């Protein structure tokens with residue numbers, strides 16, 4: 001089926017490659033693993049968020065936006081990619097970050113500052129109300145005669161989901177061209193938009209394999225609801241004919257570990273293992289947890305030995321640096 005896309009900017013280096021992970025496959029002693037390298041979407045904009053921002057910022061540009069406002073953790077990949085993309089478009093970025101002004105200017109935060117993003121630092125309690133905080137900031141800009149555009153956490157709304165509809169479309173073409181038949185896709189789930197986009201794309205393209213999402217915070221019922229809401233909104237706004245079935249959603253719970261942004265030794269070990277076997281860098285907050293989940297699911301027999309798995313590398317490399325002490 002040919003998908004009718006909504007307006008989009010071209011920021012990311014696409015298509016990102018699909019690479020076989022032969023040495024990792026041998027080490028995990030099970031299913032064959034390939035990796036979709038969305039860490040290659042760019043350098044400043046590296047990772048999954050730029051795919052969503054291609055659509056979100058197209059709308060922002062159409063509205064002649066002066067300031068893009070978004071939010072995230074102090075090491076948010078999404079906030080960093082937004083700051084970089086906004087700079088490129090000549091827009092100001094204003095980030096609401098969950099963390100202290102005194103924290104080290106490292107990793108993603110260093111890049112936010114390099115891009116001259118304005119930052120409002122908030123406590124975890126304040127951050128829970130991030131939508132209202134961003135609405136207040138937008139209101140202040142509007143009073144100064146500026147146009148403000150608010151992007152929700154992770155760029156995870158119906159418009160942002162288009163990024164991963166397009167990513168699935170791109171991947172299906174690659175699989176077809178290389179005659180690679182996979183049985184399963186796996187990705188990390190942090191705010192739900194990537195997984196929602198993949199599942200919407202899978203519905204539109206009628207794919208015949210499963211897509212599992214590994215939640216790195218909250219739990220399966222929470223994300224099942226979030227993904228269903230994004231997909232339902234997508235259907236309402238863009239694709240009334242979408243045959244959305246919420247029972248396609250499969251969130252694999254049990255890998256939050258010590259909590260959001262916190263790492264166990266086993267998670268750190270699998271990040272080192274991948275680096276040393278394949279020369280690939282995954283992050284401790286998202287892709288490292290999803291990779292640990294993949295390893296555990298293979299070892300538990302939840303993914304059979306004869307399966308072919310495509311693992312989405314959704315980026316996050318800069319958040320390795322502030323966590324350097326966990327590795328050595």
Ligand SMILES: Cc1ncc(COP(=O)(O)O)c(C=O)c1O
Nearest residue numbers: 077190191192194286314315316
């Ligand atoms: C590197 C990385 N991978 C995966 C995710 C999860 O994507 P989503 O927020 O769309 O669920 C995020 C962001 O949350 C991320 O920064």
